[in-house]
Amino acid sequence: MTDSPAFRLPLDPQEQPILDKILNIRDHLSILKQDRSSYVKSEDVVQYYTQLMAQVEALNRIRVSKRDEQNRVDTVLDDCFQLISLFFLTIGRNSEAPAVYSAISTVKRLLDHLKEAGFYSAKDLESIGSHIQDWHASVERGKESHSEHLLTLLNARIELCRATLKELQDRLSRLDPQMMGRYEKLVSILRSLSACNTRSRVGYPCPDIFPAKEVNEFEQQVWQIESEMQAERIQHDGISAEDAYADRLGILSLTEGEVQDGDKVVQALLVRCTLWIEIIREKQGKIDDRFQDTYDKLLKIRNNLEQMNLTQAWSLRETDLYSFQRQLDRVDESRVDGNFIDVEGRPADLHAQRTLLYLLRKSYAFIYQYIISSEPVSEALLPIYNQLLTLKRCLKEVKHSGGVDSPRELYPYSMKLNSIDNMKKDGKFMVGNDIPEGQASVTALLNECFELAYELRSEADEKNEENGEPDAEEVNGVGTKD
Structure with missing residues (x-):
């Protein structure tokens, strides 16, 4: 079911019912993740999120005097929170506190690996710092709508990331x-x-x-x-x-x-x-035989994540990242004092250590990139959203290349924009009787495309007037929704 590291069973019998319930929640989330027959609906995700928070509150009541307890309950809870977080991204609720969990967990590992590697780019740190600010803002906005238990956990992890980030930034502070x-x-x-x-x-x-x-x-x-x-x-x-x-x-x-x-x-x-x-x-690319299996595993993960970069916008469901996260976490947590060790407990040589650490860091970097690139749109609306992104890029390229000589050249863009606009019912993009998340983002992007097309049409009309040519034929739909 998962590649999470194994912990001992709960010592407190009171925690067994909680473990049973969160195992059941994880099973349902896993089934939902694998189901590609329909898009993920917000109500399904919120249902399991609510059930999970109820178990967290029950666990905290039991652990009033043992807050530092770590056992299998915590491991499965982490699985559930990772999945819930990725599901929030999948349904387009990127700016809500639960969506932060997976992102901040990935960044914490990435920062630790950058520190361990001992070299990093200032641009790496700028990107991470900017997104940590955004995630902190999401947590702050969630005070009225999300459990204080989750917000406390997220704030603690954010502060850990900030401390490591500052340490890394200080190391570059004396570079002119x-x-x-x-x-x-x-x-x-x-x-x-x-x-x-x-x-x-x-x-x-x-x-x-x-x-x-x-x-x-x-x-x-x-x-x-x-x-x-x-x-x-x-x-x-x-x-x-x-x-x-x-x-x-x-x-x-x-x-x-x-x-x-x-x-x-x-x-x-x-x-x-x-x-x-x-x-x-x-x-010459040869790794120590003792670590060949680990190398092959990490190399395969890195290559798969890299290949996903080619199709991310069109086919990636954020929950697909979960299995990669868990495999990487297991490799990372199998190290002893930061060292990769063989079956006999012997550490790898420097070449193997640095090679495996590079693959581990690179894989987490890909996951981080996919998370921050996630659009605030439900996967049900992603096909429309991606088509509009492509249209916007094309129209901007036409504009940068000098525009068009006649509004007629905008026919293909006009027809596509109008066909998308006509998909709305009562101003909303519907899927059956459902109104998926991300309506504002899709509508805003559609309007941007119409505005770009209108600007191109106006520029073409002005060119014709300056050249003393007859007015271009009026074309209904080019740059306008009338």
Whole structure:
């Protein structure tokens, strides 16, 4: 049913009925998630959300004197909250507090992994910081309509994310604009090198397809930055590149100790790029056999999530992300003191550690991107919404390309806009007798498209008048709903 980590059974017999009920809720949510025969209705999601909050309140009454208790009840509760959160996104209620749960859980892991990796982009932090603000606003708006138990939990997680975010921001605080430019370039190079390191065919490393040419090009870029900084090239006579990499992490770390000067931060990253190039060239995409299964699993998840990027707007149901989240959570939580370990409890070598961490972080980054890209529209209205998004992009491209010479050129857009507008009943986009969430978003987008078409028509008429040509034939429906 789920890939959640296993916890001991509840010690308090009073919690057993609660566990039974939330297991039943999770089963129903899972069935609802898998049902593609119809779109998810708001009333179904709210029904299970209400049932779940009733069990949370019952659990809190039992745990008055043991707030830190963690057992299987908490594990299944987390499953249910993750699913409920993704369902709120699916039905288009993105700005409500329950929708925040999955987003903030994903960001917490992503921030922890950025800190652990020891390098990140300022743009990463800006995006995360902006969305944390939005999620906090959603929680604040929910004070009158959602349980205080959920809001307290969400606020606590948001504060944890803010603390980690500030810590990461402080590490970049001493970079001047020139150093920041070099730093961002090195971050991009190191990530690209890690992507080269995981290049594979059908999920299995193949030395014959190791992208040596790409790696060489990145190395040239590193040398260019090295020359600009007049930095000494790293030497590690007598020790392996992996040992040298580990030593340098201890000496110049972005996430340990006091905030360092900007040049030291960039030098540390420069050294890591140089050594990482040497390491991945030696490995040629080959992972330690002890961690081949974990590597294959993470690689498959990363590749599947990456492939979803091509069809996200048209086919992604946000609840599809749940199974990926749970698989990733299980891998992440199987680590010991941050280390990936084999069946005998031995840690992986540096190359395997960094490769697996990259795949883990990259996968969470994809999930984060899909969550923040979720449109505030029910999946029932998404086909219409996506068609309008495409029309808007086309009309803007026509406008940027100089417009049209005649209103007749707008016929195809006019016909499509009017056909969509005619789908409304009493001003609403209906599905049967239901009024799905997201009416305001779809209507606003439709109006934007009509306005763009009207502007293009007006510009075409003005051109004809300036050229002394006869007025263009009036075209009913081009840029107007009359």
